Amino acid sequence: MDLYNFTTLTHDIHVGLAKSFSPFLATTIEWVIVGVAYLTFVALFGLILVYVERKVCAAFQQRLGPMRVGKWGLLQTIADFIKLLMKELIMPRKADKFLYNIAPFIVIIASFLAISVLPFAPGLQSLDFDIGVFYLTAVSSVGVIGILLAGWSSNNKYSLIGAMRSGAQILSYELSVSLSLLTMVVFAGTMQFSAIVEGQRDAWFIFSGHLPAVIAFIIFLIAGTAETNRGPFDLAEAESELVAGFHTEYSGIKFALFFLSEYINLFIVSAVAATVFLGGWMPLHFGNFESFNHVMDFIPPVVWFFMKVMGVIFVIMWFKWTFPRLRVDQILTLEWKYLLPINLVNILLMALVVLTKFHF
Amino acid sequence: MSEIREVIINNDRLATDEYLVNMGPQHPSTHGVLRLLVRLEGEKVLNIQPHSGYIHSGIEKMCEAITYPQIIHLTDRMDYLSAHMNNEAVALCVENALQVEVPDRVKYIRTIMDELARLASHQLWWCVFGMDLGALTTFFYGLRDREHILDIFEETCGARMTVSYNTPGGLMFDIHPNFQKRVKDFIKYFRTKLPEYDKLLSGNVILKERTEGIGHLSLSDAIAYGVTGPSGRASGFSCDIRKHLPYSAYPFVKFNEILDLRCDTYARYEVRIKEMYESLNIIEQLIDNIPEGDYAVKMKGVLKLPEGEFYQRVETARGELGVFIVSDGKKNPYRVKFRSPGFSNLFALNKMTKGHKIADLVAIMSTLDLIIPDIDR
Amino acid sequence: MTNEELQSYLTGRFPEAELKLGAQYVEMTVTAENLHETALQLKGSEETAFDYVFCLTGVDYAENMGIIYHLESIKHRHSMVLKVRTADRVNPSIDTVSDVWITAKYHEREAYDLLGIHFNNHTDLRRLFLEDGWGFPLRKDYVDEIRIVER
Numbered sequence: 061m062d063l064y065n066f067t068t069l070t071h072d073i074h075v076g077l078a079k080s081f082s083p084f085l086a087t088t089i090e091w092v093i094v095g096v097a098y099l100t101f102v103a104l105f106g107l108i109l110v111y112v113e114r115k116v117c118a119a120f121q122q123r124l125g126p127m128r129v130g131k132w133g134l135l136q137t138i139a140d141f142i143k144l145l146m147k148e149l150i151m152p153r154k155a156d157k158f159l160y161n162i163a164p165f166i167v168i169i170a171s172f173l174a175i176s177v178l179p180f181a182p183g184l185q186s187l188d189f190d191i192g193v194f195y196l197t198a199v200s201s202v203g204v205i206g207i208l209l210a211g212w213s214s215n216n217k218y219s220l221i222g223a224m225r226s227g228a229q230i231l232s233y234e235l236s237v238s239l240s241l242l243t244m245v246v247f248a249g250t251m252q253f254s255a256i257v258e259g260q261r262d263a264w265f266i267f268s269g270h271l272p273a274v275i276a277f278i279i280f281l282i283a284g285t286a287e288t289n290r291g292p293f294d295l296a297e298a299e300s301e302l303v304a305g306f307h308t309e310y311s312g313i314k315f316a317l318f319f320l321s322e323y324i325n326l327f328i329v330s331a332v333a334a335t336v337f338l339g340g341w342m343p344l345h346f347g348n349f350e351s352f353n354h355v356m357d358f359i360p361p362v363v364w365f366f367m368k369v370m371g372v373i374f375v376i377m378w379f380k381w382t383f384p385r386l387r388v389d390q391i392l393t394l395e396w397k398y399l400l401p402i403n404l405v406n407i408l409l410m411a412l413v414v415l416t417k418f419h420f
Numbered sequence: 421m422s423e424i425r426e427v428i429i430n431n432d433r434l435a436t437d438e439y440l441v442n443m444g445p446q447h448p449s450t451h452g453v454l455r456l457l458v459r460l461e462g463e464k465v466l467n468i469q470p471h472s473g474y475i476h477s478g479i480e481k482m483c484e485a486i487t488y489p490q491i492i493h494l495t496d497r498m499d500y501l502s503a504h505m506n507n508e509a510v511a512l513c514v515e516n517a518l519q520v521e522v523p524d525r526v527k528y529i530r531t532i533m534d535e536l537a538r539l540a541s542h543q544l545w546w547c548v549f550g551m552d553l554g555a556l557t558t559f560f561y562g563l564r565d566r567e568h569i570l571d572i573f574e575e576t577c578g579a580r581m582t583v584s585y586n587t588p589g590g591l592m593f594d595i596h597p598n599f600q601k602r603v604k605d606f607i608k609y610f611r612t613k614l615p616e617y618d619k620l621l622s623g624n625v626i627l628k629e630r631t632e633g634i635g636h637l638s639l640s641d642a643i644a645y646g647v648t649g650p651s652g653r654a655s656g657f658s659c660d661i662r663k664h665l666p667y668s669a670y671p672f673v674k675f676n677e678i679l680d681l682r683c684d685t686y687a688r689y690e691v692r693i694k695e696m697y698e699s700l701n702i703i704e705q706l707i708d709n710i711p712e713g714d715y716a717v718k719m720k721g722v723l724k725l726p727e728g729e730f731y732q733r734v735e736t737a738r739g740e741l742g743v744f745i746v747s748d749g750k751k752n753p754y755r756v757k758f759r760s761p762g763f764s765n766l767f768a769l770n771k772m773t774k775g776h777k778i779a780d781l782v783a784i785m786s787t788l789d790l791i792i793p794d795i796d797r
Numbered sequence: 798m799t800n801e802e803l804q805s806y807l808t809g810r811f812p813e814a815e816l817k818l819g820a821q822y823v824e825m826t827v828t829a830e831n832l833h834e835t836a837l838q839l840k841g842s843e844e845t846a847f848d849y850v851f852c853l854t855g856v857d858y859a860e861n862m863g864i865i866y867h868l869e870s871i872k873h874r875h876s877m878v879l880k881v882r883t884a885d886r887v888n889p890s891i892d893t894v895s896d897v898w899i900t901a902k903y904h905e906r907e908a909y910d911l912l913g914i915h916f917n918n919h920t921d922l923r924r925l926f927l928e929d930g931w932g933f934p935l936r937k938d939y940v941d942e943i944r945i946v947e948r
Contacts, residue, residue: 472925664874729819731852
């Protein structure tokens with residue numbers, strides 16, 4: 061089955077550049093191309109996700125959402141972004157200038173680092189490490205530093221409390237995220253993302269790994285939502301009665317960066333879920349049904365990938381607009397007393413499944 | 421190091437600093453202009469001091485300068501979500517003082533309007549309760565359904581919230597010809613929506629975690645602090661004036677007084693949801709049987725109450741409202757006192773929240789259902 | 798107990814008080830000195846058991862100030878009115894009943910705020926609605942050129 065492989069395209073570009081320029085210049089130009097591509101993608105997708113959130117939220121609340129700016133409100137996010145860019149940048153007196161300025165950038169950098177290993181289509185992956193999953197979990201922890209710095213440097217009692225709460229929450233749920241990904245690594249036998257996706261050629265892991273994979277998926281969804289400070293776990297930013305979030309003192313473009321990074325993190329969590337559990341860019345195949353598989357292959361892999369990602373994003377948005385908020389001690393109890401033990405037992409279960417080959 | 425060990429062994433905890441936090445007059449969760457001074461130790465609430473008076477308008481003083489029918493318009497603005505009940509309280513007090521008997525038609529319409537106002541008030545409470553806890557969607561569902569009731573009010577009384585429909589002697593004007601049909605349509609519609617409210621919040625495990633066992637108010641405390649209404653009934657305090665001292669058309673209807681013995685926030689929530697069902701039952705019993713007749717008794721142009729003191733108690737959506745008129749025979753009252761339910765409910769907040777966390781304070785205050793102009797008058 | 802039974806019981810129990818059968822409730826007027834003791838007995842005794850104060854009003858009469866307590870018993874479901882007058886109206890003061898009925902603590906603060914009635918032994922007698930230095934608006938002789946328009 062021939063799915064279009066982007067490696068041909070990238071190879072052609074590389075050869076073309078190498079012919080015209082020196083090797084050093086060619087590599088630099090390639091870096092620039094990749095960087096610009098990612099920046100464009102992140103910016104564009106961030107805007108799209110904000111718009112999608114507003115429309116989905118409106119649908120749940122039985123109203124229409126933005127409708128006036130552009131047809132169906134499509135230009136709403138752009139208008140909001142222009143407004144944010146034009147706002148005055150206020151810095152509190154006695155705030156730690158260096159840390160205050162650098163905090164939003166750290167958060168964005170962490171998102172970029174994580175997004176660079178995700179496979180969008182065969183060959184369309186900028187970094188393909190052997191230890192892809194491990195790298196991803198390591199790098200997503202860098203964002204916490206940005207949050208804590210933002211809270212600390214604002215010189216505001218409540219920002220600090222909010223940042224500490226948020227930091228504690230993210231650090232706790234890192235464990236659950238890593239362990240549920242580890243379960244699937246045990247199943248796949250490799251940490252490399254492209255190999256994980258290849259391994260789902262016959263069936264997605266969530267089907268072939270039956271019970272332990274489903275449990276791992278559910279835990280990953282819960283922990284992923286908590287990682288991004290969203291949904292029922294948004295205590296740090298929505299508990300605005302006493303403790304305003306860690307990004308209270310930020311305005312204008314810096315606030316826009318925090319805001320954007322939240323949606324990009326949402327994308328990353330969904331993309332990882334789609335890649336590791338739902339097959340990434342791999343179309344839906346069922347083992348030996350050749351005709352079915354052939355039909356499924358007509359939809360390009362990129363479209364498959366984005367369909368899955370949008371599906372998971374929709375489910376995460378569904379949580380946010382339906383459930384009440386958890387209190388901070390309940391959030392931590394959920395992680396340490398429930399999710400972690402379930403996760404550990406699940407890994408054992410998956411190991412048993414792999415050893416006894418009790419899977420599809 | 422050994423000093424710290426000693427502290428831990430002797431005091432059972434490390435000494436931490438207490439700090440004061442101001443939940444200022446403008447705040448998304450205090451439902452009005454109320455200032456709470458909260459003394460916290462870490463996350464735990466030690467003491468709450470309410471500072472009210474930000475919306476004190478001197479209603480009681482104003483009443484001493486106006487005539488009795490004019491008081492009705494001021495009472496709209498006290499507990500604005502139960503405007504009908506407030507108006508009715510003053511109208512009943514004056515009618516009882518003058519020993520005027522209103523026709524049955526008036527009684528039926530007054531009770532139907534009361535129950536509609538109670539439904540609207542509980543709907544608003546429900547939507548704000550969900551929003552305070554983070555389930556932002558409930559805000560839209562509750563308001564969407566409340567619009568139907570407000571449209572009914574607007575058609576008949578001319579105003580959506582500050583209705584001023586009751587007056588001493590009866591009603592200001594007769595009901596609109598569409599009234600009965602619209603109310604019946606609304607009941608049919610709302611009976612399909614109310615189970616949705618239950619499904620969305622009542623069984624939700626997150627909600628239960630956040631409200632069960634929180635904000636305990638024992639029965640003796642409820643009586644001692646005078647906490648009436650659904651907040652008191654959730655502590656087992658049987659205080660429903662509609663049952664104990666019935667007025668208007670309440671003697672003609674069958675309904676249950678919802679009591680709950682669990683005394684916590686979840687009980688207060690459940691009591692209000694069940695009260696909404698009961699209100700629908702009451703309206704259903706009355707709406708088809710409104711007797712024909714006058715919509716008001718002809719009263720004198722200038723009302724003068726005989727000398728003496730007159731007290732009337734009604735059950736608003738928040739609790740027991742008392743109107744106390746001291747009259748010296750003139751056309752203006754000598755002293756009017758409004759015993760507002762919110763006033764007594766508010767000061768039980770400190771007792772209920774001691775030892776809980778900040779997030780619980782929001783949940784508890786939400787279920788107390790305070791309307792600040794009611795407290796401040 | 799019905800109002801008549803209540804009246805006869807109270808006449809027997811509190812011989813010094815004035816009792817009247819009003820249109821709605823039994824009205825008992827006591828002196829300022831006996832107020833606290835009467836309140837304790839009204840709450841404590843088994844036959845009356847008045848544990849719920851449903852209204853506490855301060856009134857400004859011409860010569861002095863009065864406080865009117867509306868009491869109800871949850872056990873027996875009967876109600877009555879307890880009235881007391883202060884000695885004068887320039888510096889009115891009365892014993893507090895907040896140790897008998899907790900809710901009175903806050904109603905008395907309101908009466909102090911709006912009428913200037915001082916309550917002896919009140920643990921926290923502060924203004925409730927108005928700022929310090931404001932007069933006492935509900936008094937009949939309260940004058941405020943800016944906020945009150947006299948016709």
